[in-house]
Amino acid sequence: MFTEAITVNGPERLGNIQVPKRASYIRVIMLELSRIASHLLWLGPFMADIGAQTPFFYILRERELIYDLFEAATGMRMMHNYFRIGGVAADLPHGWIDKCLDFCDYFLTGVDEYQKLITRNPIFLERVEGVGIIGSEEALNWGLSGPMLRASGIKWDLRKVDRYECYDELDWEIQWQKEGDSLARYLVRISEMTESIKIIQQALEGIPGGPYENLEIRRFNRIKDTEWNDFEYRFISFINLQILPQLVKRMKLADIMTILVQTINSFSRLEFLKEVYSIIWMLVPILTLVLGITLGVLVIVWLEREISAGIQQRIGPEYAGPLGILQALADGTKLLFKENLLPSRGDTRLFSIGPSIAVISILLSYSVIPFSYHFILADLSIGVFLWIVISSLAPVGLLISGYASNNKYSF
Numbered sequence: 498m499f500t501e502a503i504t505v506n507g508p509e510r511l512g513n514i515q516v517p518k519r520a521s522y523i524r525v526i527m528l529e530l531s532r533i534a535s536h537l538l539w540l541g542p543f544m545a546d547i548g549a550q551t552p553f554f555y556i557l558r559e560r561e562l563i564y565d566l567f568e569a570a571t572g573m574r575m576m577h578n579y580f581r582i583g584g585v586a587a588d589l590p591h592g593w594i595d596k597c598l599d600f601c602d603y604f605l606t607g608v609d610e611y612q613k614l615i616t617r618n619p620i621f622l623e624r625v626e627g628v629g630i631i632g633s634e635e636a637l638n639w640g641l642s643g644p645m646l647r648a649s650g651i652k653w654d655l656r657k658v659d660r661y662e663c664y665d666e667l668d669w670e671i672q673w674q675k676e677g678d679s680l681a682r683y684l685v686r687i688s689e690m691t692e693s694i695k696i697i698q699q700a701l702e703g704i705p706g707g708p709y710e711n712l713e714i715r716r717f718n719r720i721k722d723t724e725w726n727d728f729e730y731r732f733i734s735f736i737n738l739q740i741l742p743q744l745v746k747r748m749k750l751a752d753i754m755t756i757l758v759q760t761i762n763s764f765s766r767l768e769f770l771k772e773v774y775s776i777i778w779m780l781v782p783i784l785t786l787v788l789g790i791t792l793g794v795l796v797i798v799w800l801e802r803e804i805s806a807g808i809q810q811r812i813g814p815e816y817a818g819p820l821g822i823l824q825a826l827a828d829g830t831k832l833l834f835k836e837n838l839l840p841s842r843g844d845t846r847l848f849s850i851g852p853s854i855a856v857i858s859i860l861l862s863y864s865v866i867p868f869s870y871h872f873i874l875a876d877l878s879i880g881v882f883l884w885i886v887i888s889s890l891a892p893v894g895l896l897i898s899g900y901a902s903n904n905k906y907s908f
Contacts, residue, residue, distance in 0.1 A: 498531035501580035506661060508582050514714055520584035521663040522704040526597070527570070527579065528662070529693040529700075533604070534563045536686045543683075544615065547624045552615060559607055562600050569593055584710030594701050601694045601701075608691055616687070625679035629744045629756035632677055639740045644689065648682040650675035667699045679756065843903035851898030858890035 502524065509516060516524075541556035564574040570589055571577040579586050615621055631641070636649040646653060654671045656664040672688035674681035744756045 498527045498577065498580070501577065502528060502661075505580045505582045514583050515711055516662075517584055517708045517711060518663070518705045519588075519707045520709045520711075522700050523585050523589060523709065524580060525662050525664065525667070526697050526700050526704075527567075529697050530563050530566060530597075532693050533690050534560050536690050537563075539686065540611070544621075547621070549615070549618075549621065552611065555607070555610070555614075559604060562603070566593070566597055566600065569596070581710060583712075583714030584708070586710075588709040594704070597697065598701055601698050604694055605691070608687065608694075611687065616684075622680065625683060628679045628748070630676070630678045631740065631744065633675075635740075635743075636677070639743075641740065644682050644685040647671065647673040648685045649677040663700075664696075666703075667696055669696050669699075844901040847901030848898055851894045851896075851901060854894030854897065855891040856894075858887055858894065861887050 508514070537556040537560050541553040544550075544552040567577060568574045570593055571579040571586070631639075631645065631649045633650040636646050636651060641649070650673070652671050652673045655661075657671060669692055672685050672692055674684055741756065748756065
């Protein structure tokens with residue numbers, strides 16, 4: 498949403514385009530919901546990186562509710578394309594305001610849970626208090642922005658300074674801290690989420706009627722073959738990361754992740770980075786399980802060969818490679834290339850197709866697990882349903898192989 502706001506605010510100011518009051522209020526509501534979603538997505542991985550796993554699952558609960566609101570208003574959970582020059586793409590649907598107010602009441606109780614679970618936790622305070630301190634002068638010299646700047650004693654917020662949209666018509670305060678450490682940056686983000694709820698509630702209760710777009714903009718002059726690429730520009734999404742080498746000096750290795758995640762705070766411009774992080778985080782247990790099973794099988798085969806060699810009193814080399822590590826691979830390779838596993842009196846074609854169906858269905862089942870909003874499916878219930886449907890084909894493949902083997906014991 499913030500990227501869309503930047504995209505439309507520029508042409509509106511250059512062309513002196515008037516935005517209807519209702520559209521401005523709707524934009525503010527969407528921007529603050531996006532701010533909460535961004536802070537939540539920062540909070541979950543941040544707490545996981547310093548050893549607390551529970552908040553990571555809590556933030557997914559609240560983000561799902563925000564994405565439900567986005568989907569109801571824009572038709573998309575992400576990449577909304579909702580802000581338009583002169584207004585918004587569509588008005589709020591019937592019942593959306595009441596649903597958003599219910600979310601605000603619910604989320605305030607969620608913030609209280611975070612406060613009880615995190616803020617007063619002595620282990621958490623030990624990890625963040627006094628870590629990664631940035632003074633106000635240092636923050637200005639490095640050009641920091643957002644919560645990193647406000648946590649260093651600089652009471653500066655673009656919503657107050659630039660006075661865009663209708664923020665100046667609402668009653669709210671800049672959230673800031675003066676300590677400049679990781680705890681201060683955490684407190685700023687927690688306070689901003691509560692203040693965003695305050696802004697949303699005021700906007701919902703005072704949203705005016707009228708049009709949601711400026712129809713005159715449809716006559717906006719369009720100039721072809723513009724020379725937009727003839728000047729230099731740079732993106733500032735990662736500008737806060739430039740101070741990282743300075744912050745990690747004389748810090749413990751465990752504090753690096755505490756400081757690093759604190760620097761990622763540029764809202765929707767870093768959504769893709771955080772989503773990739775969440776995908777990797779959820780893939781780690783699966784890859785660990787597969788690796789553990791593989792190593793376990795190799796160890797069992799190695800032990801079996803060693804025990805058999807001892808019982809049979811073999812003469813000659815009993816294993817391949819150092820300590821027999823490669824022997825398990827050698828036995829498996831020999832089995833695949835030497836043994837004929839096809840039944841002599843069965844249907845060889847069906848017998849070959851059966852295992853393929855079983856293995857392929859199991860592999861395909863992992864492709865529909867909804868790891869993230871950018872990965873296959875966003876709806877958890879649909880993802881689980883498809884996983885059950887696809888993985889259920891595996892027993893069918895085994896039944897086909899049993900039938901094709903022409904063996905009376907197959908069933």
